[in-house]
Amino acid sequence: MSQRMNLLTEKNGGLFIPFITAGDPSAEATVEIALMLEEAGADLLELGIPYSDPLADGPTIQEASKRALESGITLEGAMKLVPIMRERGLTIPVVVFTYFNPLLQYGEERFTRVASEMGIDGILVPDIPYEESEELTNLCAENELALISLVAPTSKARIQKIAKRAQGFLYCVSSLGVTGERKKIDERVYEFLQTVKTSSPVPVAVGFGISSSEQVKEMHSHADGVIVGSALVSEIAKHKDALKDEKNRKDALLQLKTFVTSLISS
Template sequence: MGNRIKEFQQKKSPLFVPFITAGDPSPDITVDLAIALQKAGADALELGIPYSDPLADGPVIQRASKRALENDMTLEKAMVLVSDMRGAGLTIPVIIFTYYNLLLQLGEQKFFELAAQHEIDGLLVPDMPFEESKDLQASCSDHDLSLISLAAPTTSEGRLKEIGESSQGFLYCISSLGVTGARTSFASGIDRFLNDARAASSVPVLIGFGLSSREQMQQFEEKCDGFIVGSTIVSKIEELGPDLLREDKQREALQTFSDFLAALVPLKVYS
């Protein structure tokens, strides 16, 4: 496990992990957005790889994938982009969020070579069932990467225990069934699920899928170790996209993005 992930695990709760799509609205702007997120308090970054058949993603992230694919973004190019982020001052862990078909096309060995070259810390493959991930998990361990596991409110007690015991980096707990996207309510029994996940896991337990406000995060602050926020951030990037791409408007748009984050990111000490 890389030092950045170890440092992440030791940080004070609540941990904050935002998601953005590589190449949306452009590769260069993706770097600027990553830096803005770090400055706003992000403890790690999930970097989504655009894919034409994103099974777990709702409309907001699907549109981001479409924009990124129109910019010719690929898994390999996204991994190279992480080096640009590091060169711009990004020090937090970067977790590559990709569907397995893209990983298979690139080749696992090539992926690990690029991950080492470009200072990538983790991998999340949402369409790979836990039972089929053992070999990939072992390979990640061999290459000093964390393979992030997911659990859902429907996960059985025994399976949750097995996932929790073998989790690397952090355990990603899905708040609701279905695809990503902002929500006003979450799965029934969510509090018990999070309590069970924390009891089963040896790594921090983070909740994601649907969180779109600081108030929602406060709702879960005693039940988990942190939060993963994607769609509401990607939606703001979509809104600001035209100005982010204009040289004369870019600085102002990035400031608007930072102001948006200031109201969203969970406070380390709630007042």
């Protein structure tokens, strides 16, 4: 793994991991949003590659993918944003979230090599089963990338098997289904997180539905990190026109930063 990812695994809880879609609402805005998120306290950036059939995502992120694709962003174009972020001062790890079909079309070996060259620290592929991930795991290892595992509240034996081989951080799905804001977190998640933490050698982060400061605070008391996606993407959508406009982008970014700090400062 990269040095940036190794440093992340050494952090002792309180991790904040935001998700944004590359190219939403524009490539330049994505770079600026990433820099703002680090300033606001993000420990790692999850950068979504827009895709026309995002099976694990709810309506909010589906719409973000649609906006990004309409702006002309491609898989390689999304990855090329990361070295621009690095040149502008981004120091936190970046994990690319992509589905297997575009990765396969691009070529797994080529994808992992290019990702590493671009300063990306890990990849997350939600629709590749753990049992079929060995080849991609090996390619990631060759290129010092962490293959981030997703674990859902299924059988205890399978949870432990996935957790023991986790790299970077372990993405725990708080509930079955697609991404999206939820007013209430299923209380069964607490037992699930305890099971995961007893087996995982890396930080345990929980996502899918975390959308309020109260939920962030509650999840931080049960997990090492919290992933916020749909709530942030929804806020970006509210300011999409201003974010695309260079003259108004600064004010929009300040409003986004206020939203983010309100989520994580409680």
